[in-house]
Amino acid sequence: MxxxxxxxxxxxxxxxxxxxxxxxxxxxxxxxxxxxxxxxxxxxxxxxxxxxxxxxxxxxISLPKVVVRQVAPKGDTQKLLLELGDGSRIETVLMDQDYGLSVCVSSQVGCAMGCVFCASTTNGLLRNLTRAEIVGQVLLFSQLTGQHIHSIVMMGSGEPLKNYDEVVGALRIFHEPAMFGIGYRRMTLSTCGIIDGIRRLADEDMPITLALSLHAPNDVLRKQIMPIGSAYALKDIFDALLYYYNKQQRRITFEYILINHCNASLKEAHQLGQLVKVIPNCHINLIPINGNEHIHMVKPSVAVMNQFKAIVESYGVPVTIRKEMGDAIKAACGQLKMQVGSHKESIEK
Ligand code: SF4
The missing domain is CATH 1.10.150.530 (DNA polymerase; domain 1)
Structure with missing residues (x-):
């Protein structure tokens, strides 16, 4: 077929x-x-x-099957647990933002990257998603809401740059005026730092926003919490980010999960400011970790988070602390399973 x-x-x-x-x-x-x-x-x-x-x-036309639908208490965010043709399951999140509907899309079933704070990697990588399966996640929300989808964030489970051709192919379908008609500037792709993928993406005619899942301000700590840190040094990742910025002229965003007694000390705040200030016009999203029964980590106090933010800002870098609940669902890639709101509505079993 x-x-x-x-x-x-x-x-x-x-x-x-x-x-x-x-x-x-x-x-x-x-x-x-x-x-x-x-x-x-x-x-x-x-x-x-x-x-x-x-x-x-x-x-x-193989749309994924909806297994479970979860709606955040405020109703501004909903997550679908989807079943694919081979029985694999993935998650997709819809966020109702001030500017329109935004969908957070998965690129793989599971993830091989092994970040210690991420539920998506618990069972490793099962397989890449096809272009149809990536597009299907967004079409499903179009169908369910009957509304135009305003923006796309590739921040669901999986490392999108490890499934490069299918992901880039899907982004082109999202952009195609006869199809979704979503501008590239309304698309964000989050990577843990796959250097060759970043450089390849920089050479595409596709000015999307690039987000780096950074989460540590030095190589030693990054290797401890993100195994990819052993493959790519931060210096080389930042060289690739600069190449992307210069080619696409798009702002680079950094995602940094705040984990108490891990990466959230004031010393690390200074290191983070020093590190990212070399990227022009960048922005940092600080994400308080939301631990659960699988992820035994806690966020710092509000006072510590505010102090951390102020120190990074003192290096001239704009910083946002992402608010929790529905908004937290759009955190760094792979955070979906542990951050969705608790109100569960099963619409199909
Ligand atoms: S944070 Fe992203 S790259 Fe890391 S394991 Fe989770 S899905 Fe993979």
Whole structure:
């Protein structure tokens, strides 16, 4: 079966022509899927019966199945636990922001990176998501809300730059005006620092915002809490970030989870300010860790967090402490499982 989800308009048009249908039918199919959120061929009633029958026999639109839907108490954030065709499960989060709806998307089933504060890596990496599975997460929220999706953050489970081609392909589908029509400037990709991926992304015609999951201000501590720190030194990651900034002229964001007795001392605040000030126009998001039964870590006191923030700001770097609850769901990649609100609504089992 030919999967249509995540296939470009040009390729769907070409598919039509190759199989004896006019090219304009491709645009009609794309309109049905992405503008009207209709994913059942039988319901595409403006297509001729012969084409609907051909689609039914030869093509598929594989939306993930919703297993559980969780809504944060304030109702501004909701998470879907989704089941894919092979039974794998992933999470996707929708955030209702002042400026519109934003979806936090997963790029892999699990993650190989092993960050000690992250639930997504508990069972390691199971597999990469396909382009269709990445696109399907956003289409599902379009379908459920009936609203336009304003922005995309690739901060769900997985390291997106370890699934480069499928992720970049999906970002192009999100951008395509005939499909989601989301500007690249409204997309953010978060990486733990895969240098070759950052440099490759810098050379794409795709000015998205890059976020680095930093979480430690020196190599020694970073190796302890993020195994990727043993593969890439911070100096080399920062060289790649500068290359990205100079090529794309997009602000670099740093994600820094605050963990008490780990990375949140005042000495580390000074180190962090020193480290990031070399990147022009950057921004730091401080994220108080939200421990659970799997992650035995606690956040510092509010006073310590405010002091930490003030010290980093003294280096001329803008800093935000991310507020918790629904907003915390969009924390560094892989934080979804431990940060979603507690009100659970099962809509399909
Ligand atoms: S924080 Fe991101 S890179 Fe690290 S284990 Fe979690 S999903 Fe993977």
């Amino acid at each position: 030919i999967e249509l989800l995540g296939v470009s308009l040009d390729d769907i048009r070409a598919l039509m022509v190759t199989n004896g249908f006019p090219a304009f039918r491709g645009k009609q199919i794309v309109d049905y899927i992405y503008k009207r959120h209709i994913t059942t061929f039988a319901d595409m009633t403006q297509l001729p019966k012969s084409l609907r029958e051909w689609l039914l026999a030869n093509c598929q």
